[in-house]
Amino acid sequence: MSKASIPCREPAFLISLGRRLRAARTAVSLAQAEMAARLDIARQTLISYETGQTDPPSGLLAQICNDFQIDAGWLLMGSAKLPVSSKQRARGA
Known part of the structure; x- marks a missing residue:
């Protein structure tokens, strides 16, 4: 099966995933540069994920999901609400 035929890799999915990535980052009060550093990726790479380009x-x-205690179902499919506690928000995960 080619990558293009996998529904979760379609542009609409990547845009939705990117929005949830951004929501997760902002819920723990991290700037793009801070989250990128924690993930050991370039800030521009994070931007490309958040905008659904990559x-x-x-x-x-x-x-x-592991580092920021984010539910994988929510991150991938948008099920339920963003499960981030106020304690996590206060300390940035």
Whole structure:
């Protein structure tokens, strides 16, 4: 199966995923540069993920879920609400 035929890799999915990545980042009060540094990626790379221009690797998505205690179902599919506690927001994960 080619990458183009996988529905989750379609542009609309990547845009939605990017919006959730940004929501997760802002929920823990991190600037793009801060989150990029924590993930060991370039700020421009994070921007390309948040804008839906680039498909983030699954390992990076797993790291975001783990490091920032984000539900994978929410991050990937938008199910439920962003599960970030006020304690996490106060300390930036």
